[in-house]
Amino acid sequence: MIYLKLFWEFLKIGAFTFGGGYAMLPLMRQAVLENAWSSENKIVDLIAVSESTPGPLAVNMSTYIGAETAGIGGALAATFGVVLPSFLIILLISGSYRKFRTSRIVRGAMEGLRPAVVALVAAALLSVAGSAFDVGDLLSHGNLTGIVAVLIAAFLSYKKKHPILIIAVSAIVGLIL
Amino acid sequence: MRSKTIKELFVTFFKIGAFTFGGGYAMIPLIKREIVEEKKWLAEEEVFDLIAIAESTPGPLAINAATFVGNRVGGIGGALAATLGVVLPSFLIIFLIAGILARVEHLPVVEKAFRGIRAGVLVLIGSALFSLFRQLKKQVFTYVVLAAAFAAACFLQTDSVVILILCALCGIAWTGFEEKRARK
Numbered sequence: 001m002i003y004l005k006l007f008w009e010f011l012k013i014g015a016f017t018f019g020g021g022y023a024m025l026p027l028m029r030q031a032v033l034e035n036a037w038s039s040e041n042k043i044v045d046l047i048a049v050s051e052s053t054p055g056p057l058a059v060n061m062s063t064y065i066g067a068e069t070a071g072i073g074g075a076l077a078a079t080f081g082v083v084l085p086s087f088l089i090i091l092l093i094s095g096s097y098r099k100f101r102t103s104r105i106v107r108g109a110m111e112g113l114r115p116a117v118v119a120l121v122a123a124a125l126l127s128v129a130g131s132a133f134d135v136g137d138l139l140s141h142g143n144l145t146g147i148v149a150v151l152i153a154a155f156l157s158y159k160k161k162h163p164i165l166i167i168a169v170s171a172i173v174g175l176i177l
Numbered sequence: 178m179r180s181k182t183i184k185e186l187f188v189t190f191f192k193i194g195a196f197t198f199g200g201g202y203a204m205i206p207l208i209k210r211e212i213v214e215e216k217k218w219l220a221e222e223e224v225f226d227l228i229a230i231a232e233s234t235p236g237p238l239a240i241n242a243a244t245f246v247g248n249r250v251g252g253i254g255g256a257l258a259a260t261l262g263v264v265l266p267s268f269l270i271i272f273l274i275a276g277i278l279a280r281v282e283h284l285p286v287v288e289k290a291f292r293g294i295r296a297g298v299l300v301l302i303g304s305a306l307f308s309l310f311r312q313l314k315k316q317v318f319t320y321v322v323l324a325a326a327f328a329a330a331c332f333l334q335t336d337s338v339v340i341l342i343l344c345a346l347c348g349i350a351w352t353g354f355e356e357k358r359a360r361k
Contacts, residue, residue, distance in 0.1 A: 016338050020231070020238045021201045022305040026330070026337045041295060045282075048294045049274060051301065054195050055267025056237035063268050067275040075272055079264065086236025087260055090244040091253065097230050097245075104356065105349055106233055112348020115319045116341055118309050119326035125302045126331065132295045142292055149296035157304045164198060166297050174293020175286070 002070045003077040009035065010062050010081030017058060018113045024058045026120035028065075029128070037069045040131035051163045058082055145177040182251045183258045189216060190243045190262035201238045208242060218250050239263050318351050 009031040017024040025047075032038045038046075043061075050060035059079060066078025093100040100106055134140045149170045156166045189211050197204040205228070212218045219227070231241040240260060247259025281287050313319050322344050329335040 012338060014236050016341050017235050017237070018232075018341075019309065020236070022302055023309070024237075025302065030337050044295045044298045045291050047298045047301070048291075049271070049278065051198070051298075053267070053270050053274065054198050055264070055270070056197075056201065056239040058237045059239070059264055059267045060271045063271040064275050067272050068279065072272070075268065075275075079268055083236070083240050083260065083264055086234065086240040087244045087256065089234050089236070090230070090241050091248055091256060093230070093234070094245060094248050097226065101229055101233055104352060108349035108352030109345040110233055110348065111314075111318070111352055112322055112344035112346065113341060114309075114313055115323040116326040116344035118306065118313060119323050120330055120337055120340060121302070121306050121309065123327055123330035125299065125306060128302070129299050132299060145292055146296040149293040150300055153297040153300035154303075157300050162198075163301055166301060167294055170293040170295075170297025171290040172293065173296075174290045177293075 003073050005035065006066050006069060006074050007077040007081040010066070010078040011084060013058070013062070014082040015085035018110070019117050021057055022121055023117045024061070026124040028058075028061055029124050032065060037065055040128055044128050044132060048167050052167055145174060148177060149173040179251065179254075183254050185216070186247050186251055186255050187258040187262040190247070190259040191265060193243075194239065194263040195266035197239070204239055204242070212246055218246055322347060 013024055013027045013031060016027055025043075029040070029043055032043060033040065046061050046064050047057070049064065050057045053060060059082060062078040062082040063075045067075035070077070133143050133146055137143070152173060153166050153170050156169060193204055193207050193211060197207055205224070208227075209221075209224060213221055213224060227242055227245055228238075230245065231238040234241055240263065243259040243263040244256045247256035249255075251258065282291075313323075326340050326344055329340050330337065
């Protein structure tokens with residue numbers, strides 16, 4: 001049943017995203033592609049939508065993918081799934097969070113998880129970049145537009161401009177070129 | 178009295194959910210203003226605890242924060258109210274947008290805009306990646322895990338959850354080993 005499947009996949013994403021934000025990208029990408037719920041390019045589009053609307057990235061993307069896959073029920077199942085692990089774990093440890101945080105197991109696990117998250121996000125970035133650009137025809141019109149947008153966005157990002165501004169300017173570059 | 182607190186938790190976190198773009202650390206200033214200064218639900222230094230907990234537990238920071246504060250102020254009912262409050266704005270807005278976007282995404286104008294946007298998002302991911310990388314401890318163990326996890330993800334197409342669990346176990350073993358050595 002699709003609702004159960006959505007709930008389960010997004011529960012996994014919620015339970016294994018350490019660091020929030022873009023740390024969920026590799027897990028989200030894997031779940032979406034394995035179940036053929038959407039495409040690699042669509043994930044990137046969804047990041048843009050999620051960054052330009054209020055609320056946490058993970059919640060926004062879960063709601064969207066759920067809605068697109070199975071309507072309102074799907075949106076509810078996916079969002080509920082992604083939120084539930086955080087909710088339960090915080091309730092569980094809230095009485096003894098200082099002990100939890102300084103315990104050797106938690107500290108040790110984080111030592112391994114932090115670099116793992118960086119590696120997974122890097123791998124996901126390579127793969128979404130590969131699908132955003134046309135690797136077969138490097139000098140295609142689309143690629144040139146993309147390169148110009150990347151350069152401008154990189155400059156704005158270096159200048160610490162807000163993500164929404166970066167997305168808006170990239171959209172304009174896409175429209176003009 | 179109690180139901181008033183529950184309602185206040187819901188409304189406060191609804192506001193936080195509705196006015197934080199991008200989530201995560203972007204919501205810290207708002208949490209400070211609403212939760213610490215206005216409502217006095219947390220002390221200033223507890224915000225650091227909150228961030229530290231959010232970083233060592235899975236899930237979005239917003240959810241962790243809402244559940245933590247809600248539970249502190251109003252027990253399980255408070256946790257539910259705050260978490261529902263922080264999620265609801267995203268849910269409603271995205272649900273609306275999903276319906277609209279599905280209808281317009283095949284228009285040539287929208288397709289062209291998204292061609293640019295996709296490139297911009299790659300930069301956003303890249304810059305998030307860079308700041309995650311910079312926060313890592315500069316030690317050999319970190320780089321070994323990083324290289325191994327990257328190779329497993331890229332070349333072996335290993336499941337992300339499996340990679341995360343294995344790396345967490347390595348971290349636990351390595352920390353135990355290091356601390357035992359330090360004690361000798």
